[in-house]
Amino acid sequence: MNVYSAILRRRSIRRYKEQPIPESVVYKLIDAARLAPSAGNVQPLEFVTICSPEGCEMVFPTLKWARHIQSGDTPPEGKRPTAYVIVLINRHVMSKGGGHEAGAAVQNIMLEALEEGLGTCWLRSIDRAGLSEKLGVPDKYEIDSVVAIGKPAEAPMTEAIKNDTVYWRDDRGVMHVPKRVTDNIHHREKF
Ligand SMILES: Cc1cc2nc3c(=O)[nH]c(=O)nc-3n(C[C@H](O)[C@H](O)[C@H](O)COP(=O)(O)O)c2cc1C
The missing domain is CATH 2.20.180 (putative fmn-dependent nitroreductase like fold)
Incomplete structure (x- = not known):
């Protein structure tokens, strides 16, 4: 798929087939993320990846889906993401900002995921304190975004x-x- 086709085709996916995503594929997404542009090449980002069903169950309740749809649009049971990337900004590396870096990294993740036949949804409505605690994220890191990933079950x-x-x-x-x-x-x- 060329880049333009991928850009045209990518849409946020909020319904997934409950198929496991191989760690090797998620690793590739992080590899795409790490090569995103960074102001001054400072590279403040790190990533937590979740592929296990238990991990996914833990992350899911910390997210809010499609708040512009009045009744919400939370993926129902059986249609939930089967992997996640949590994008962290290391505040010892970059004390403020980093949102542009996170955005560029997330877009790389979403486009490479599409290439791998996966759907994604970029989420920033996150219970950050709850998710940090669950994942054991040290204080010097801030959760910027979560990317939900899975085989798309909607178009x-x-x-x-x-x-x-x-x-x-x-x-x-x-x-x-x-x-x-x-x-x-x-x-x-x-x-
Ligand atoms: C910075 C940012 C934060 C977002 N946060 C959420 C979110 O918390 N929950 C959600 O369901 N979608 C979220 N989205 C997805 C947007 O709702 C989606 O991109 C928008 O509706 C356009 O649809 P598209 O991605 O299919 O082009 C976010 C998107 C961006 C760029």
């Missing part, structure tokens, strides 16, 4: 924005994701 639809940016699930359970249209956000040569 969200990208569509041109009509009224607003709110994504929604239809009666058949298909997620619709409105995106702004290129010509409405592109300014040639000057604004």
Whole structure:
């Protein structure tokens, strides 16, 4: 898959097939993450990976899914992620900031996951204190993001924005994701 196709195809996945994800695949995702750009090449990020069913069960309740859908959109039992990457910023390496680095790393993870046939969802609505405690994360690290991973069991639809940016699930359970249209956000040569 070329990069542009992957970018076009990637959508947040919130329904998964409960198939285990090999550690070797998750390792590759971290390898993709570590090569993301970093201001001054300071590289403040570290990663915790979770592939075991017990680990996944522990992480799941610390996450909030799709808060823009009024009733929430938490993956039901049997459709939950089967792996996670937790993205940490080492505050002894970078005392503040690091969000751009985390974002670039997460995007690398999501695109490489797609290449591996996996779906992902980037989450920042996290019970950080709870998750840090469960994972034994030392104080000098801050949890920036969690990437949920698994074999996709849904195919969200990208569509041109009509009224607003709110994504929604239809009666058949298909997620619709409105995106702004290129010509409405592109300014040639000057604004
Ligand atoms: C910084 C950031 C934080 C996000 N946090 C959450 C989250 O906590 N829970 C969730 O379900 N989705 C989260 N998302 C996913 C967005 O809802 C999703 O990217 C958006 O609806 C657009 O859909 P798409 O990823 O399919 O393009 C987050 C995305 C970003 C970029």
